[in-house]
Amino acid sequence: MKRIFTLCTALCMTFGSFAQTDSTATPKPEAQGDTIRIGGMVIIRKGGKNTEVVHDKEYKMRNRKGDKPSNLSTNWWILDLGFSNYTDNSSYPNVLTSGLTKDDLEARAGKSRNVNVWFFMQRLNIAKHVLNLKYGLGLELNNYHFDNDKIVFAKNPTLITEGSTSFKKVKLAADYLTVPMMLNVNFTPQRKKGFGISAGISAGYLYSARYKTKVDGDVKKVKNDFDLERFKLSYIGELSLGPVRLYGSYAMNNMWQKGLDMTPYTLGFRFSNW
Secondary structure, three states: OHHHHHHHHHHHHHHHHHHOOOOOOOOOOEEEOOEEEEOOEEEEEEOOEEEEEEOOEEEEEOOOOOOOOOOEEEEEEEEEEEEEEEEEOOOOOOOOEOOOOOOOOOEOOOOOEEEEEEEEEEEEEEEOOOEEEEEEEEEEEEEEEEOOOOEEEEOOOOEEEEOOOOOOEEEEEEEEEEEEEEEEEEOOOOOOOOEEEEEEEEEEEEEEEEEEEEEOOEEEEEEOOOOEOOEEEEEEEEEEEOOEEEEEEEEOOOOEOOOOOEEEEEEEEEEOOO
16 A cells, blocks of 8 residues: 555656646747847847847948949049050141141150049940940140140230241140930949940040140240130940949041141040049
8 A cells, every 4th residue: 555655646646747837948939020039138120120139239231232323423522544545637838837847747656645534424324234335524625735836826826837946845725515425235243343344435525625835944935825716516326344444535526727637536544433
């Protein structure tokens, strides 16, 4: 009888221990709508962003998806550094030149420079940020240095002659206020400095022209349009090769109103954000 009583007591104690809750077990996640509770941690979803609450402290988690490019982006203060030159199809002599030949008015390669300052350029998305429209406003500054260091420009009437003095520097400067417009193909729209190509036209207005000489430290400037065409239309292009950008232009028309027949062109590097 005593053995039976002892066995019953042991069995009751064993079943009682299995009935107790295991306090060391990991709690199951409890889902409540947009709220998930795991132990002492609560994750709450708010407006497409995740918010994690740990021990009553809130931490915001950023969306991991990449931001879409803007449909309209603006690039301020772009700088071009390059070279200016022209193709000369003039007949010599003519009404502007006196005894000069084509060689006398040949531009000095490497020294005739082009500097463009664009106040802004904008890029407008047309199709999936791959095809875009680019346009802007800026200044085109062209300096033409001549191989013949005795060239003299006179005004009223315009006449180009060869003087007796050899100048240390002799150049003709022509500056334009220009509006470019191009179609752009961006092969890597998700990259800031990607690969692409642009082509289009530009319209420029001659707002300043001058002839400048320098000899023995004495600098002389003569401001005049020298019968240069007021308006210039050009084919323009841009090539983006990662961080390196190249630009170029080729005019549609003669840069002179009469006498000479010269078609200007430029080529150089563009310093731009895109």
